[in-house]
Amino acid sequence: MKPAAVFLAALLVAATGADAQTVPASREQMRLTFAPVARQVAPAVVNIYTKRVVRAAASPMFADPFFRRFFGDVPGMGMTRERVQNSLGSGVLVGADGTVVTNHHVIKDADEVTVVLSDRREFEARIVGSDERTDLAVVKIESKGETFPTLILGDSDKIEVGDLVLAIGNPFGVGQTVTQGIVSALARTNVGVSDFRSFIQTDAAINPGNSGGALVDIDGRLIGINTAIYSKDGGSNGIGFAIPTALVKNVVAGISKGGKVVRPWLGAGGQAVTSDLAQALKLPRPLGVLVNNVYRDSPAAKAGLQIGDVIVAVQGREVDDPEGLRFRLATLQVGGDTQLTVLRSGAEKQISVRLIAPPETPPRDQTELSGRNPFGGATVVNINPALAEEIGINSGLSGVMVLGVRRGSVAHRLGVQPGDLILRINEKPVASVADVKAAVSGERPRWAITINRNGETMTQVIEG
Known part of the structure; x- marks a missing residue:
């Protein structure tokens, strides 16, 4: 027997188990095709076409400062015209009732959604809901009792x-x-x-x-x-x-x-274990999330998670970094328990954590401030875990955050921005929306405000 034949025979013998994976051993095997899979799957994959009506100035020349300076306002300058923007994407039928999953960015801001099946039939669809943070959305085909082909969700x-x-x-x-x-x-x-x-x-x-x-x-x-x-x-x-x-x-x-997604709240934060950290912690390799924050009364705190623990797995699934930990938690449903595999002082521990929705405590107390003060026209809110989850900020933050700023307002002119954390007003610390409302009541000849923006603390003095 030739060496090549002996090698091929050895490969075939080694791949005789129940889960054998083999290379093609004959011309017939090499002619295998994916056509049956494509034929099975294609009816459940759809094309998605969206329309969005936008308004624009009747002529871009009217917005030109040079034109306005020399010719002033002319008839029709404030007029706008409608323009239709079209976009396309794909989707997957996951429900026989016409439920389609697609990307959030495919249907974002769409006024009309049309779903086209592989057999070229077209259906109007409505947006059921969208989750920008995962870039996923669900649309529903508008049909009367029709049953659609679907794809089986694999693991x-x-x-x-x-x-x-x-x-x-x-x-x-x-x-x-x-x-x-x-x-x-x-x-x-x-x-x-x-x-x-x-x-x-x-x-x-x-x-x-x-x-x-x-x-x-x-x-x-x-x-x-x-x-x-x-x-x-x-x-x-x-x-x-x-x-x-x-x-x-x-x-x-x-x-x-x-209509919306509620993800479990752990109530703990940490950082990826780098090579240096792994060496300092005497770990065999860089792995997991080193816990550096455990929030009071959170599921993590009640389960006994401690600062210095290294979370290496969720439900037996390994995690490499904070993003991986957040992903694993996001795949679980609120209401049950999950098992965290934790390394503590070199020993492995299993910790059972209750999966709850992010709480609305303290109440948001969302308020648009008014008056002649640095935050006039700004909408402020108390930070709580539910808000943090919605807008994608650190769930351990607390205090008062600027949620929005009305264009042309005092706050807008002073450069106040959404996401700013209000720390002090006139040297007095503020911890709630009620504190901010009390601090800005009335008029003053001089204001001093301290905010935190993207981790940087800034103080600004404004003469009244």
């Missing part, structure tokens, strides 16, 4: 690097297209596409218009929603990202039930 936690996958969508609006590749990487958290980052990376060709389409395994099960590409010119460079179904399931369920 994205079971896929491995190297697995074959198919990407199906509507790239560049050319129509439904199937591309094939492999899973290139898992748990990519350094992609700034959404707040909950743990993407499946694939080299299956994904292009503009594929957003919201399906990433399926070779059994035709949905394992991800295609959402982004890494590209310098807008075309596919073989690096695409999909939102895993582990997250998709919870988001779709939340939006379908109540």
